[in-house]
Amino acid sequence: MPSSKSTPVTMDAVYTAPGYLFRRMQQIAVALFIEECRSFDLTPVQYAALVTISTHPGIDATRLSAVIAFDRSTLGNVIERLQAKEFIVRKPAPEDKRVKLLYLTKAGAGVLNEIMPSVEKAQTRMLQPLKPADRKTLLSLLTQLVDLNNEASRVPLRAEDALEHLGRSG
Amino acid sequence: MPSSKSTPVTMDAVYTAPGYLFRRMQQIAVALFIEECRSFDLTPVQYAALVTISTHPGIDATRLSAVIAFDRSTLGNVIERLQAKEFIVRKPAPEDKRVKLLYLTKAGAGVLNEIMPSVEKAQTRMLQPLKPADRKTLLSLLTQLVDLNNEASRVPLRAEDALEHLGRSG
């Protein structure tokens, strides 16, 4: 009888694993972003934070982390760097001494405005090798998958949290 | 005339960007791997390294980095940790004093054998939310995309490099 205790291991155990493919694409995505946006001194994470602070002025770090699904600990350092570059400012919240509210500076709004075309270019480039129809399909499946697996990550996306810093009275 | 210098920024600039979706899926993939493989004390990267050393006994760090497309600098630390856990050993190469060859220990081969089902489970779980046909489509598109964007990352995959540590004489 065959009775092998162990199936022989091949590199397929790595190459065909979705986890490996996602890691690879993440590496590629970051590399393309950095290449296209070299002149702006912004990382992908910093860009996402900047966009969110722009659309949610006065948001605090915890809510920001929920809205872009980044770890709260990690985000602390990201915010520090954005502050060091003077793209954002932090102001203490009057009603809660624990909270620090985040706002874009003029410089921050400026970079965000200027970097947009380069970000677009990077996003386009990473799907470029696929046929247009396949790009659509992939984006659709990816979006579904991220949404359906939302609870699997440590920091699930909570877009609705973004509203809390407005009208807590309401 | 409208003449807006800047389009109003929305969160779509983040949520619909493929780069953001790949980052999210990578986070989710790692979280599921860690959850399923908690009892084995192995990270996804360490697992990939272990598989590759298993299928390429006597490979060196530089070639290993090419075969799994991981950064050479990063891999140094990964190897150290695998060595500390006594899952691999490093032996100096007789014909080249710079090179250290990598081999699995018995313990390493054992963990690799035992962890496989859990890894499989994690990989299955991350695509589970999709319909079977969609899983196939996504995997196919992902594989294509990683392959076609291979040169875009700092460390392109060079599977053929794996053979060099055999028969350099040939």
Added chain:
DNA sequence: GCCACATTGTCAGTATACTGTCAATTAAAT
């Protein structure tokens, strides 16, 4: 008012990733 509990920002520790540099060693050029 007091106590249990939750929240916020922060920090220390570990693990990827990438950039750039280096010494030791090897290979190639001439």
Added chain:
DNA sequence: ATTTAATTGACAGTATACTGACAATGTGGC
């Protein structure tokens, strides 16, 4: 053979990520 190139492993520095802990603060029940 000697100079030049390239390769290998290592290191320092920066930037995500996650775990677990902590003090300060806020909120609830009573």
